[in-house]
Amino acid sequence: MPQQYNTIQDVNRPENLPPWEYNWPYDGGCSSYRTYFGNTISAENAPTTGQGMYEPYEERKWRDTRRENGYRGRTFPPYRFTPFQCGTIKVQRHLIKKVEGSNSAVNVCYQEGATPKISGLCTRVVTRTFNKGPRYTQWVRCSHDYSAVTNYTVNNFVTSELNAALASVETDVSKDALCSFDLLTEIAELKDAPKLVKSASSDLLGVLRGLRNRYGRSVLRRAKFMTPYQMMRFADKAIRKLGDEWMTYRYGIMPLVYSYQDAQKAASRHATVKNRKGRAVSPTPTGVQVPGPTTQFRRTSYEGNVMFRGNVFSWYSSDELAKLAGMGTNPLVTIWELIPYSFVVDWFVNVGDYIARKTSANWSGQSWACLSRRESYTKKVELHRIANNKTLPVNNMYCTGWWGSSSMPTPSPVVLQDPEGYYPLEEVVTDTYSRWLFNLSGAQLTLRPSLNWRRMLDGAVMTNNQLRSFMRSL
Numbered sequence: 001m002p003q004q005y006n007t008i009q010d011v012n013r014p015e016n017l018p019p020w021e022y023n024w025p026y027d028g029g030c031s032s033y034r035t036y037f038g039n040t041i042s043a044e045n046a047p048t049t050g051q052g053m054y055e056p057y058e059e060r061k062w063r064d065t066r067r068e069n070g071y072r073g074r075t076f077p078p079y080r081f082t083p084f085q086c087g088t089i090k091v092q093r094h095l096i097k098k099v100e101g102s103n104s105a106v107n108v109c110y111q112e113g114a115t116p117k118i119s120g121l122c123t124r125v126v127t128r129t130f131n132k133g134p135r136y137t138q139w140v141r142c143s144h145d146y147s148a149v150t151n152y153t154v155n156n157f158v159t160s161e162l163n164a165a166l167a168s169v170e171t172d173v174s175k176d177a178l179c180s181f182d183l184l185t186e187i188a189e190l191k192d193a194p195k196l197v198k199s200a201s202s203d204l205l206g207v208l209r210g211l212r213n214r215y216g217r218s219v220l221r222r223a224k225f226m227t228p229y230q231m232m233r234f235a236d237k238a239i240r241k242l243g244d245e246w247m248t249y250r251y252g253i254m255p256l257v258y259s260y261q262d263a264q265k266a267a268s269r270h271a272t273v274k275n276r277k278g279r280a281v282s283p284t285p286t287g288v289q290v291p292g293p294t295t296q297f298r299r300t301s302y303e304g305n306v307m308f309r310g311n312v313f314s315w316y317s318s319d320e321l322a323k324l325a326g327m328g329t330n331p332l333v334t335i336w337e338l339i340p341y342s343f344v345v346d347w348f349v350n351v352g353d354y355i356a357r358k359t360s361a362n363w364s365g366q367s368w369a370c371l372s373r374r375e376s377y378t379k380k381v382e383l384h385r386i387a388n389n390k391t392l393p394v395n396n397m398y399c400t401g402w403w404g405s406s407s408m409p410t411p412s413p414v415v416l417q418d419p420e421g422y423y424p425l426e427e428v429v430t431d432t433y434s435r436w437l438f439n440l441s442g443a444q445l446t447l448r449p450s451l452n453w454r455r456m457l458d459g460a461v462m463t464n465n466q467l468r469s470f471m472r473s474l
Helices: 159-178 183-188 190-215 217-223 228-267 319-326 331-338 342-346 351-359 453-473
Strands: 003-006 008-012 020-024 033-037 051-054 057-063 084-093 096-101 105-114 125-135 138-143 151-153 272-281 297-315 366-385 390-392 394-398 414-416 421-437
Touching (some): 008 096, 020 105, 033 105, 096 366, 096 390, 159 272, 159 351, 159 366, 183 331, 228 453, 331 351, 342 351
Parallel strands (some): 105 394
Antiparallel strands (some): 003 051, 020 033, 096 138, 105 125, 297 366, 390 414
């Protein structure tokens, strides 16, 4: 709930020094002497205190109270596939305190002594000198509203990345639930498998030998005498060769590895099949450059992640049926996979996934599918303040009647530290969870570019090969 605070808060306010005097002892015949302060010595007053209002802490909780079982009358699935929401958001706000103080500091000097008779003469002798100080007033000026200060968001969660992660989880878990191993497509491509294995093996040996022949010491010695044109042709040939090996690895060797793994997954199915997929999204840097140390600004940053999970629980009448259902025999999926460069289209539009989910048969007796989103991150808003150190010169104040010409040394100046740096303004801790059901065959065609570094390298190699073929045809 809102709280009231003082806009001016004391940090150091020294006590007032009352009037002071000291009568010096003296021998007979000598006159008395005294040192004194006639008035109270007060510290400099801080500015008038004002009042402000802010809410230092706020917490909001919610939890769905619905208790709907995903499948009544049975003891499975082992966890509920029902819509559900819960969450907590905690907001911690801070006051920013700016250091202020007196214009100067005072060092109050006292002196005590006596007036004895020495060799028949009355002589004044200082017996003790002391001081109280330096004395100064220090306070802080508090504020919480810096909304007018320019804000720079250095990282954030990108909506397109969140949507892509959710769509990826939904697609992957749906395809695994409907078909673990695309048997029909594997049969259609079986005639190329022995040739691919043989080609990959021979190419691997060729790469190792080629590296020795192309980059050995003798080649490097010959390179010293090559013309620029010869060196360009040599480099182009090497790049094309490496590109060919990369494409053999990506689309010749790895598909066989993935097919073996998928076949094992389909063969290990039982009457109850659980499919799970997950993907976490972290904040993405915005590329914003914050100003230098001489500028006051706000900085907003995020720490944590958003986690998407997909779960499908399927029940089959027997283990054999579950294994058979895992072997995909969808001719439409096979036709699409056999179209040249169809996989490139899938990088941008989910045609293959759409066909698989829309046209694949669900052989399970019962199935439940849900997606969940877990937000677990902290938003930090900080104020960058410039250095505002304040130096107070120290002045010596001597008592009345100070005897002698010697004075006390002036103390070093007092520095009120108010350094440059980031000061917390607000912290918002988000911990929310939401779960909802979805349809395994409820796919939609969407434009969703998905280009990682491997696909970008694939595209570069294919573009280079196609461009060379086109140039030869001219």
